[in-house]
Amino acid sequence: MARVTAPVTIVGCQGCGACLLTCPTHAIRPTPGGLLVRAQACTGCLECLEICPVDAIHVTGTDPCGGTR
Structure with a gap:
């Protein structure tokens, strides 16, 4: 099984929970060490990026659909 990478990373989260x-x-x-993006569930919609008030969510450049969207 191929490893799936989420299209976003979270760095500098303030813990507001909006995403x-x-x-x-x-x-x-949520995890004890911060937030975890479950790659298998992430569709790459980027709604989290839009809502984050501190711009802690960043696009990694990986398209989980292989460019089919």
């Missing part, structure tokens, strides 16, 4: 509430697939999960 958790916005993600339509619930791909972002």
Whole structure:
């Protein structure tokens, strides 16, 4: 099975939870060390990036659909 990479990374999160509430697939999960983006669930919609008030979410450049969107 190929490793799937989420199209976003989270750096500098302040813990407001906006992305958790916005993600339509619930791909972002809280962990003791910060937030985790579950690559298998992330569709790359970037709604989390739009809602983040501190710009902590960044596009990695990987398209999970292989450029089919």
